[in-house]
Amino acid sequence: MVDFNAVRAIDIHTHAEEPCGTHADDGYDDFQQHMKQYFRMGHSPQPTVAETAQYFRERNIAACIFPVDAERETGFRRFNNYEVAEQAAEHSDILIPFASIDPAKGKIGAREARDLVENHGVQGFKFHPTMQGFEPNDRSAYVLYEAIAETGKPALFHTGQTGVGAGMPGGMGMKLRYSNPMLIDDVAADFPEMPIILAHPSFPWQEEALAVATHKPNVYIDLSGWSPKYFPPILVRYANTLLKHKMLFGSDWPAITPDRWLSDFEQIDIRPEVRPLILKDNARRLLGA
Template sequence: MLDLAALRAIDFHTHAEEPCGCHADDGYDDLQSAMARYFRAPWDHPPTIDQTAAHYREQRIAAVIFPVDAERETGFRRYANEDVAEACARHADILIPFASIDPARGRMGAREARSLVRDFGVRGFKFHPTMQGFYPNDRMAWPLYEAIAEAGVPALFHTGQTGVGAGMPGGNGMRLKYSNPVHLDDVAVDFPTMPIIAAHPSFPWQDEALAVAVHKPNVWIDLSGWRPKYFPPILLQYANTLLKDRMLFGSDWPMIAPEGWLAEFEDLPIRDAVRPKILKDNAARLLGLKEAA
């Protein structure tokens, strides 16, 4: 169980990668190497979930962690959600399991989502429209969203440009158009009780992300995937004011280490009353976490 009082932050955006050397040689290593170069990450192979837990425990930071089910679009082997959830259960003091289901799985995916929440303690779901090759407002996703909304857990969507495939020929076949955050507006209209998180500063659509979040009270923003020193001024303006209760710290581990993100965040002109909201309090409220009695 998480000891909320002992944590200095909750990282709302970390990736569970396949155990090193245990996946088929399907191009996944090349993709990860290209991403590591793009982000200047200091590792040869992505860390396992156990290694991630050890790092976050040392930093006294809880982590929302998830795989990405993009096998249909990319061919990269799916990392089973059940395996991720069971690994997180070994580290329940520091890891918060999210799952990922390709919306093209339709009602089969909805059935899986219900089982993952009910039987495996999954606390939310991750979508990556660019990797999964779909628009978030494609109605094929509605059965899955319905299951997520019924469960009362958040849906987290990648938005904006992505480091996945960046610099590779043709962007490794990935199309940025799917990740314009304005597509989340339709989802927020039809699922007004489902918390929706727009992940990352949404370059080149930052204004669209802010507009949707201001207009739809069930839309949140996580600040992962960018070093804070590169945050645009308009994002900081809204983080300090209208969206101060719906902004979330996220690193994008293992591409960005949380301690480096936090060090740069210290230098930003964030109001003293807002800083703890972004680092921990907003995430705790969204996830229903409470201080131990």
């Protein structure tokens, strides 16, 4: 298990991106190359779970790692949650497994969520409304939320613009409006006991995200997916004040590396007493660690 006293930070947002048996003809490799160009990655966009663990181990940073189940919407076969949990367990000194389930799977998805927590050590769930093609407040998703709420584990939702499909014809069919944080405000109101994380600075809805996190006690914000040097001033202001106990470090590995994120984080105007809250303490409390 992760020694939370020893690690210097907890990265709440890392991706399991390895091909997991898919073939180039399903479009996944082309998609990943566009992601590499969009984020200007100088490394492989598809590290294995073992490679990810080694990277984070060398930096003494714990990492919450998850796949994204978007096979219905994209045609890319998912990285099976049980595989991710099994591989994360092999690196349990540094990796914390999250899972991802398409809400369209209804009751079978809810059954999977309960099993993953009860029997496979999963500590949270990732949703990407734009990539999965659903409105977070659609009542059809509630059967899955109910199962997650029962477990007490957090649900992490992508918010704002996305690099997924960026520059591809029609944005690969991705609808940005699905990731407006105001849609997740409905979920936070209807599931007040379920911890919710709004992932990323929520451009172009940054103020909406701050409003939701300020209003709903169960809502947090992770700061992944952007270099901190691009954070809007209002986000930095709230991180230093009203939401200092609800902001979470996240990189968006492998799109953005913790090395880059942490280096840029050092350069922005975050109060000294707030930095440890963002880097580790808030996530540790949220995870019950």
